[in-house]
Structure formats: C-alpha cells, structure tokens
Amino acid sequence: MYTSQPVRPADLRDVTVVVRVCDHAASIDACFESLLAQSIGVERMDVVAVDDGSSDNGPSLLARIASRHPTLVRTGRQPIGVRPAAARTWGLSQATGRYVMFLEGSDRLVPDALERMVASADKHETDVVLGRPESLAGRSAPAALYRRSRPHTGLYDSRVYWSLSADKLFRTDLLRRRALEFPLDSVPGGDDMAFTAAACVSADGISVVADSPCLVNGPGRTTARTPMEWVDLADYMMRVVSSLLPEGTQRDYLLSRHFEIELGTATGALLDGLTSRDERERVSWAARDVLNTHLTPGTLSLLPRPLAVRLALLSAGRFGEMHRMIAYETDKEQPAPRKTVEGGRVFTTLPFFRDPDTALPDDLFDITDRMTVSQQLTGIRWTGSILGLDGFAFFEQLSTRDRATKVVLRERISGAEERFSVTARRDEKLVNSKGKPRAMGRYSARVNLRQTSSGWPVAPGIWDIYLSVSFEGITKEVRVGRERAQEVDLTSRAPVHIAPSPTSAQHELVATLFCTEAGDLSIEMAERLPLPAGSRAAFEVAP
Numbered sequence: 001m002y003t004s005q006p007v008r009p010a011d012l013r014d015v016t017v018v019v020r021v022c023d024h025a026a027s028i029d030a031c032f033e034s035l036l037a038q039s040i041g042v043e044r045m046d047v048v049a050v051d052d053g054s055s056d057n058g059p060s061l062l063a064r065i066a067s068r069h070p071t072l073v074r075t076g077r078q079p080i081g082v083r084p085a086a087a088r089t090w091g092l093s094q095a096t097g098r099y100v101m102f103l104e105g106s107d108r109l110v111p112d113a114l115e116r117m118v119a120s121a122d123k124h125e126t127d128v129v130l131g132r133p134e135s136l137a138g139r140s141a142p143a144a145l146y147r148r149s150r151p152h153t154g155l156y157d158s159r160v161y162w163s164l165s166a167d168k169l170f171r172t173d174l175l176r177r178r179a180l181e182f183p184l185d186s187v188p189g190g191d192d193m194a195f196t197a198a199a200c201v202s203a204d205g206i207s208v209v210a211d212s213p214c215l216v217n218g219p220g221r222t223t224a225r226t227p228m229e230w231v232d233l234a235d236y237m238m239r240v241v242s243s244l245l246p247e248g249t250q251r252d253y254l255l256s257r258h259f260e261i262e263l264g265t266a267t268g269a270l271l272d273g274l275t276s277r278d279e280r281e282r283v284s285w286a287a288r289d290v291l292n293t294h295l296t297p298g299t300l301s302l303l304p305r306p307l308a309v310r311l312a313l314l315s316a317g318r319f320g321e322m323h324r325m326i327a328y329e330t331d332k333e334q335p336a337p338r339k340t341v342e343g344g345r346v347f348t349t350l351p352f353f354r355d356p357d358t359a360l361p362d363d364l365f366d367i368t369d370r371m372t373v374s375q376q377l378t379g380i381r382w383t384g385s386i387l388g389l390d391g392f393a394f395f396e397q398l399s400t401r402d403r404a405t406k407v408v409l410r411e412r413i414s415g416a417e418e419r420f421s422v423t424a425r426r427d428e429k430l431v432n433s434k435g436k437p438r439a440m441g442r443y444s445a446r447v448n449l450r451q452t453s454s455g456w457p458v459a460p461g462i463w464d465i466y467l468s469v470s471f472e473g474i475t476k477e478v479r480v481g482r483e484r485a486q487e488v489d490l491t492s493r494a495p496v497h498i499a500p501s502p503t504s505a506q507h508e509l510v511a512t513l514f515c516t517e518a519g520d521l522s523i524e525m526a527e528r529l530p531l532p533a534g535s536r537a538a539f540e541v542a543p
Contacts, residue, residue: 012096012097012098013043013044013045013046013096013097013098014040014044014045014097014098014099014114014118015040015044015045015097015098015099015100015101015114015118015169016045016046016047016048016091016094016095016096016097016099016100016101016172017035017045017046017047017048017100017101017102017103017109017114018047018048018050018088018091018092018094018095018100018101018102018103019031019032019035019047019048019049019050019091019103019104019105020050020051020052020084020087020088020091020102020103020104020105021049021050021051021062021065021105022051022052022084022087022105027105027106027218027219028065028105030108031103031105031106031107031108031218032047032065032068032073034108034109034110034111035047035109037111038109038111038112038113038114038115039111039112039114039115040112040114040115040118045097045114046073046096046097047073048073048091048094048095049062049065049066049073050087050088050090050091051087052084052086052087084182084191084192085181085182085183085184085186085191086182086184088102088166088182088191088192088195089181089182089184092175092181092182095172097172098118098171098172098173099117099118099121099129099169099170099171099172100169100170100172100175101114101117101167101168101169101170102166102167102168102192103167103215104167104217104218105218106217106218106219107167107215107216107217107218108215108216108218109214109215109216110212110213110214110215110216113131113214113215114169116131116209116211116214117129117131117169117209117214118169120149120151120207120209121169121171121207123151124151124152124205124207125204125205126151126152126171126203126204126205126206126207127170127171127174127199127202127203127204127205127206128168128169128170128171128174128199128200128203128205128206128207129168129169129206129207129208129209130145130146130153130160130163130168130206130207130208130209131167131168131169131209131210131213131214131215132146132208132209132210132211132212132213132214132215133146133167133213133214133215133216133217134213134215134216134217135216135217141163142159142162142163144158144159145158145159145160145162145163145208145210146208146210147210148208148210148211149207149208149209149210149211150207150208150210151207152205152206152207153206153207153208154206155200155201155203155206155250155254156249156250156253156254160200160206160208161197161200161253161254161257162257162261164192164193164196164197165192165193165196166182166192166195166196167215167217168196170199171203174199174202174203174204175199178198178199178202180195180198180199180202181195182194182195183195186236187229187232187233187236188225188229188233189225189233190233190236190237190240193233193237193240194236194237194240197237197240197241197244197254198240198244201244201245201254225265226270227265227266227267227270227271227274227283228266228282228283228286230262230263230265230266230270231262231263231266231283231286231287231290233262234258234259234262234263234266234287234290235290235293235294237258237262238255238258238290238293238294241254241255241258242255242294247296248298249298252296252298252299252302253299253302255294255295255296255299256299256302256303259291259294259295259299259303259307259311260303260304260307263287263290263291263311264307266283266287267283267284267287267310267311267314267322267326268310268326268329268330269326269329269330271283271284271287271326272323272326272327272330280319281319284314284319284322287314288314288315288317291311291314291315292315295311295315300312300364301363305348305350305364305365305367305370306325306328306329306350308364309325309350309351309352309360309364309365310322310325310326310329312360312364313325313352313358313360316358318358321352321358324351325350325351325352328350328351336434337349337350339367339397339398340353341398341472341473341474344368344473344474345366345368346366346367346368346371346397346398346474347362347365347366347367348365348367348397349365350365353365367397368474371395371396371397371398371474371476372395372396372397373393373394373395373396373469373476373478374392374393374394374395374396374432374433374438374441375391375392375393375394375467375469375478375480375483376391376392376393376483376484376485377389377390377391377480377481377483377484377485377488377521378390378391378392378484378485378488379391379485379488380488380490380513382496383446384450385448385449385450385457385496385497385498385499385511386446386447386448386449386450387446387447387449387511387513387523388444388445388446388447389407389443389444389445389447389465389480390425390442390443390444390445391442391443391467391480391484392427392430392438392441392442392443393405393441393443393467393469393478394430394432394438394440394441394469394471395469395471395474395476396432396433396434398471398472398474399438399471399472400438400439400440400441400471401440401471401472402471402472402473403424403440403470403471404470404471404475405422405443405467405468405469405470405471406419406420406421406422406467406468406470407419407420407421407422407445407447407465407466407467407468407480408420408465408466408467408468408477409447409458409463409464409465409466409523410463410464410466411459411461411462411463411464412461412462412463412464412522413461413462414461416459416461418452418453418458418463419453419468420445420446420447420448421445422443422444422445423443423444423445424440424442424443425442425443425444426439426440426442427439427441427442430442449498449499449509449511449523449525450498450499456502457498457499457502457509457525458498458509458511458523458525459525460509460525460526460527461524461525462522462523462524462525463522463523463524463525464479464516464520464521464522465479465480465481465520465521465522465523466478466479466480467479467480479518479520479521480520480521481515481516481519481520481521482518482519482520484519490513490514490515490521491515493512493513493514494512495510495511495512495526495528496510496511496512496513497509497510498510498511498525501527503527504527506529507527507528507529507530508527508528508529508530509525509526509527510525510526510527510528511523511524511525512524512526
C-alpha cells in the first residue's frame with residue numbers, strides 16, 4: 001500500500017487528475033492541453049502524470065511533461081510489469097484534490113468537464129460522478145445511462161454498473177476512508193473494474209452529468225481478449241462482487257452485468273469462431289465452472305432471454321445445442337421469435353422452447369415482466385368537468401388485439417382508484433419500433449371528474465394519472481404525461497370548476513392539472529370558496 005503525502009490546507013485543490021502516460025507519446029500533448037483549458041481553472045486542480053513502463057522512452061516523456069507544466073504537474077514512474085494498477089494507485093496516493101479522476105494519456109476532457117462534474121458532486125453531495133463519454137476507439141457507453149443528467153442515480157436500478165472504467169470523478173475522502181486501491185493481483189483489465197465497482201458500492205450517492213459530453217476516450221482503451229481471458233475476467237469480477245455484497249437481490253443485479261458482458265462474450269460468437277475443437281471445449285468447460293459457481297436464480301431472471309437459454313444449455317453440458325443457440329443469435333436475418341400468450345403470461349418461442357429433449361423450464365422463455373410499452377400523450381383538453389386525453393399506447397412485443405386499456409386515477413396517499421374506459425382509434429400508420437403494425441393502439445378518453453362509478457365527484461386529494469395498457473390479456477400500468485407530443489402544453493394550468501362540494505354547501509370542488517418533477521401528469525382535487533360571480537373566466541383556462 002502506498003502512503004499518502006501529508007496535505008496542508010493551502011495545498012487543497014478541488015480535483016486531482018491522474019494521467020497514465022504509458023505508450024501515449026503521440027496523444028499526450030492533446031491530453032494535457034485539454035487539462036490546461038479546463039474552465040475550473042488551473043489553480044483549482046493539479047495533475048499527476050505517472051508511467052508504468054512506456055516503450056516510447058518513458059523517462060524523457062515524463063521529463064517533457066514536467067518541463068512544460070512545472071507548476072501544474074507532478075510526475076512519477078512505477079515498476080514495469082505490474083500493469084496499470086500500480087501506476088494509478090501511486091497517482092492516487094499523491095492526490096491533493098477533494099476529488100480525483102483517472103485518465104489515459106490518449107483521453108481528453110472537454111473544456112468545462114471538471115467544472116460541471118465537481119459542481120454536481122458538491123451540489124448533490126455525491127461520491128461518484130459519471131460524465132458522459134464519447135469514444136474515438138469504438139467503445140460504446142450504455143446509451144440509457146446518459147440520456148439525461150441525474151443528480152442521484154441508483155446503483156441497483158440503473159445501468160451505472162455497466163460502466164466500470166475508472167475515468168469518473170471520485171471523492172478522495174471516500175477512497176481513503178475505504179482504503180480503496182487498484183488491485184495488483186487482478187487479471188488483465190480487472191484492476192480498474194474492481195476499483196470502480198468497490199467505489200460505487202461504497203458511495204453514498206452517484207450522479208450522472210449527461211447534458212453534453214465530458215470526456216473523449218482515445219484509442220488504446222479497448223483490448224482484444226481471447227474467449228478464455230473473458231472467462232477469467234468474468235470469474236474474477238464475480239468474486240469481487242461476492243466479496244462486496246452479501247447474497248441477495250443487490251448482488252444478483254451486479255452479477256448479471258458480468259454474466260451478460262464478460263461471460264456472454266466468452267460463450268458467444270467469439271467462442272464459435274475458434275478453429276480448434278479442443279480449445280472450444282476447454283473454454284466451454286471453464287465457462288461452465290464459472291456459471292455453476294456463481295449463477296443464482298435471481299441473476300438468471302435478469303439476463304436477456306436468448307443468453308439465459310444459452311447459459312442453461314451450457315450449464316447442462318449441452319455444448320452442441322449451445323452452439324446452435326449461438327448460431328441463432330448471430331443470424332441477423334433471423335425473424336423475431338413469435339410470442340405465445342398463455343394464462344396471463346407471455347413466452348418468447350426461442351429455439352428449444354418446450355423441446356422434450358432439452359427439457360428447459362418455461363421460466364427461461366417468460367418475458368411477461370419485460371414487456372415494454374410505447375406511449376405518447378398527443379392531446380389534452382377540458383370540456384366542463386371532463387378531462388379529455390388523446391394518445392397512443394401499445395406493447396412493443398404484442399399485437400393490439402383484445403384491447404382492454406383504461407385510464408386510472410390513483411390517489412397518492414390513500415391508494416383509492418377511479419377507472420375510465422377509453423375509445424380505440426384505428427390508425428393504420430401506427431407501428432412499433434421495428435415497423436410492425438399496431439393499428440388499434442391509439443386511444444381517446446373522457447375522464448369525468450364530476451361523476452365517478454359511485455355517482456360522486458372525485459374526492460379531494462392528489463390523483464396521479466396512469467394508463468392501464470391491456471392487450472391479449474396482458475396488462476401493464478404506465479404513468480401518463482412524461483412522454484408527450486411537442487404541442488401538448490402542460491404549464492400554467494389554472495383550477496377548473498368541477499362541481500359543488502358534496503360535503504359543504506359553501507364550497508366548490510376544483511381540479512388543478514400539474515406535472516410532477518419527472519414530467520408525469522397529476523390532478524389536485526380541492527375544495528374552495530367559489531370565486532365571485534363573473535370572475536371565474538379571468539382565472540380559468542378556456543376549454
């Protein structure tokens with residue numbers, strides 16, 4: 001373990017950037033120019049440049065960097081042959097900033113990256129900040145993770161854990177309190193993944209800054225691995241996760257990432273491409289050992305269904321059938337599998353579905369909980385006490401036959417519900433994301449707040465608006481409002497008179513339409529004294 005240097009109050013900076021310069025002579029100047037251009041200001045940051053064995057004359061490279069930036073950069077050289085872990089850990093030991101970030105010498109930061117990331121960590125009191133990356137090396141980031149900035153992102157209900165590179169902003173105090181370092185005994189590529197995994201599990205909060213790119217990853221970030229190296233990395237990371245978390249849903253969720261990425265890669269097209277039958281079998285047996293050591297029913301349920309089927313065949317030692325499954329998955333001309341709906345459940349009819357020879361359980365093919373709804377609110381209007389809603393909603397995976405969709409109002413505290421039927425509007429141009437027709441997916445609804453099924457008006461309270469989307473006997477609820485057409489304006493909605501109060505002759509019921517912070521549509525029902533005669537029109541929105 002490296003010993004940190006004592007830090008005096010005058011030395012404290014906002015952020016330390018640790019740059020590994022090994023074999024990056026061609027790009028290192030661009031990297032440091034991007035650091036000097038940071039809008040946060042060089043007085044609020046410092047840079048540690050470290051080399052762990054460049055083949056391009058490392059000592060002179062460090063000397064060149066130090067001579068060009070003597071007040072900003074400190075340098076060091078680590079022993080050759082221990083991989084990047086020692087270099088990064090030494091750089092961490094030299095950090096004087098409240099936060100620390102780790103870069104390769106081929107990376108660049110956009111000019112305001114550190115300012116935005118530090119501001120996010122300070123404002124939201126988070127320990128890890130992910131800045132939206134761009135890649136020059138073909139490495140892709142989880143698209144869903146960087147669709148929008150998020151002040152607080154859960155580790156166990158988002159794709160944060162699918163991004164395990166160390167080019168994030170970490171709170172230095174967290175790393176030192178937890179004695180986190182880059183492990184020297186990891187398999188190749190596992191040191192930054194293990195470090196980042198431990199930091200994310202230990203963090204009190206994680207933020208995402210995605211309004212615009214923060215980081216440009218240069219070439220050299222990706223490493224070609226053999227199938228056996230992928231198996232070794234999967235096994236290593238699964239052991240790391242098991243050491244960080246007890247058995248349960250949180251561990252299952254993190255493990256699913258390593259089954260999906262590392263073990264999924266090892267047992268997919270890369271395995272099929274091996275020319276040696278002996279090598280294919282060696283990798284298959286090794287992957288089977290990892291699978292049978294770490295797989296839990298909870299983890300299996302989280303995996304994409306084709307991968308779950310493939311791994312189930314591997315676990316059973318059915319290597320021939322596994323290769324048939326790989327061929328099916330890699331065939332880009334393969335039509336989408338049919339869906340079978342039985343007893344309120346949806347099954348995808350992948351190969352080996354109810355095959356008596358393999359006898360795989362139906363659960364492997366069950367996608368009921370994975371059904372996705374495409375929806376949009378396209379119109380909203382008041383007609384007296386009736387709220388009119390127009391839009392479309394359908395399952396991506398199912399036809400729009402046997403429709404039973406309804407609008408649901410649910411009171412936020414009591415859980416009371418009111419349901420309203422919708423009218424189907426046929427639209428031959430309506431299709432799902434793959435161009436399949438969903439002609440009966442469009443709807444119109446009249447939500448009468450004056451008279452519910454009980455004969456009374458909707459009671460005072462906060463009523464959230466849902467759509468109970470139901471086709472072919474499968475039902476899923478979604479919130480209404482977040483996905484809406486550009487012309488739908490939900491701002492500045494004044495209260496609308498609904499009915500005289502059923503409990504007080506001096507009051508009236510009014511409804512105020514509003515959006516939650518997430519953009520979902522809700523109604524506040526309240527009692528008030530009636531407005532003076534002739535003044536209502538000045539306050540209420542015209543139908």
